[in-house]
Amino acid sequence: MANDILALLTGEVLEEDVELTLAELCYACQVPAERVIELVQEGIVEPSGQNPAHWRFRGVSVYRVRRTLRLQQDLGINIAGAALALDLLEEIQTLRMRLRRLER
Amino acid sequence: MEFKDYYKIMGVKRDATQDEIKRAYRKLARKYHPDVSKEPDAEARFKEVGEAYEVLKDPEKRAAYDQLGANWKAGQEFRPPPDWDQGFEFHGGGFTGAGAEGFSDFFESLFGRGFAWSGRGGGRTEFNARGEDTYAKVLIDLEDAYHGGSRMLTLKHSELGSDGRPHIKERTLNVHIPKGIRQGQHIRLARQGGSGIGKGEAGDLYLEVEFRAHPFYHVEGKDVFLDLPVAPWEAALGAKVKVPTPSGPVDLKIPPGSRGGCKLRLKGKGIPARPPGDFYVVLQIAVPPAKTDAAKAAYREFEKALKFNPRERLGV
Numbered sequence: 001m002a003n004d005i006l007a008l009l010t011g012e013v014l015e016e017d018v019e020l021t022l023a024e025l026c027y028a029c030q031v032p033a034e035r036v037i038e039l040v041q042e043g044i045v046e047p048s049g050q051n052p053a054h055w056r057f058r059g060v061s062v063y064r065v066r067r068t069l070r071l072q073q074d075l076g077i078n079i080a081g082a083a084l085a086l087d088l089l090e091e092i093q094t095l096r097m098r099l100r101r102l103e104r
Numbered sequence: 105m106e107f108k109d110y111y112k113i114m115g116v117k118r119d120a121t122q123d124e125i126k127r128a129y130r131k132l133a134r135k136y137h138p139d140v141s142k143e144p145d146a147e148a149r150f151k152e153v154g155e156a157y158e159v160l161k162d163p164e165k166r167a168a169y170d171q172l173g174a175n176w177k178a179g180q181e182f183r184p185p186p187d188w189d190q191g192f193e194f195h196g197g198g199f200t201g202a203g204a205e206g207f208s209d210f211f212e213s214l215f216g217r218g219f220a221w222s223g224r225g226g227g228r229t230e231f232n233a234r235g236e237d238t239y240a241k242v243l244i245d246l247e248d249a250y251h252g253g254s255r256m257l258t259l260k261h262s263e264l265g266s267d268g269r270p271h272i273k274e275r276t277l278n279v280h281i282p283k284g285i286r287q288g289q290h291i292r293l294a295r296q297g298g299s300g301i302g303k304g305e306a307g308d309l310y311l312e313v314e315f316r317a318h319p320f321y322h323v324e325g326k327d328v329f330l331d332l333p334v335a336p337w338e339a340a341l342g343a344k345v346k347v348p349t350p351s352g353p354v355d356l357k358i359p360p361g362s363r364g365g366c367k368l369r370l371k372g373k374g375i376p377a378r379p380p381g382d383f384y385v386v387l388q389i390a391v392p393p394a395k396t397d398a399a400k401a402a403y404r405e406f407e408k409a410l411k412f413n414p415r416e417r418l419g420v
Contacts, residue, residue, distance in 0.1 A: 008280055009279050
């Protein structure tokens with residue numbers, strides 16, 4: 001990979017530029033479509049589009065799906081619990097940021 | 105190789121029941137799960153706990169481990185006795201999901217690698233020749249998010265060597281930082297992740313962006329905050345002052361009668377995302393020191409002229 005050192009790598013911002021189909025999301029997270037459909041039903045990821053064939057997921061869904069699956073697998077919590085944990089973790093992150101500013 | 109005391113790691117007695125072990129694991133897993141924990145060594149601890157649980161939750165492996173005897177101490181130099189596991193039949197499967205690739209040499213010497221790599225419910229076991237997606241956190245300056253540009257980033261990663269074991273390698277990438285990127289967002293670099301197997305494509309590399317702490321700017325999402333010291337007369341009478349922003353200094357009008365802590369918004373001067381964030385100036389009233397006689401006299405004059413009770417709202 002020696003030529004990487006000089007070549008300028010340009011990527012996309014996952015949260016802004018990337019949109020994924022159901023198949024692409026499954027591929028990125030290495031999960032079968034049924035799992036992703038379960039997460040959609042729970043509102044953990046919210047695609048635009050009418051039906052699975054037309055679904056488009058925001059890039060950040062990759063992280064939400066992976067995180068949910070890890071939490072489920074490692075902590076033995078169900079999907080609803082993982083969804084709650086995910087929301088609370090995001091809120092904590094926002095609050096920590098604010099706290100850091102105010103505590104200076 | 106060092107002996108690992110799995111009971112100590114889990115904080116349970118050697119005669120703990122399977123239920124007690126499970127409870128101990130759940131508690132530790134919640135505490136050290138890398139998605140949840142803020143402990144600095146969370147990931148290492150989580151792997152260690154996962155490894156201990158992998159052995160202790162499985163009556164077969166636990167019995168084999170117990171066979172080694174209770175006299176071993178954690179960290180003691182360890183070599184498995186010959187034929188130590190003779191007569192034990194291990195069944196794979198039922199993996200804790202703690203991430204088998206991180207298991208210690210100690211675990212491998214007892215239970216082998218085959219164990220560790222088999223049976224995980226998630227992606228890794230699926231037959232797939234594409235390389236793994238990898239992930240790294242990178243520190244950039246807030247200014248990079250304002251202007252964009254390229255940055256040299258050094259990443260450490262582990263690569264499977266010809267001996268089939270992971271080795272730590274370092275590499276430097278020249279990465280374009282897109283203008284408007286925010287803390288916590290990810291830059292996806294296609295095919296810069298783990299190498300594929302056989303003819304498979306490499307995985308993608310995700311860079312999670314974090315801003316280096318700035319001496320006076322503070323970032324919240326796409327909004328940027330600055331504490332701006334102002335003199336009491338500037339706050340009281342209003343003033344026009346120069347204010348630094350990451351995109352260059354601007355003139356700011358402080359309205360008369362401003363209080364400390366009040367926020368003035370410069371619309372669209374935050375991180376240039378789509379749409380851009382705002383820049384907030386938070387006023388901090390700075391009190392001039394009263395070190396000279398002239399300064400003290402001025403304060404006395406002030407006191408006489410204003411008849412000001414700062415604690416009026418407190419009713420005293």
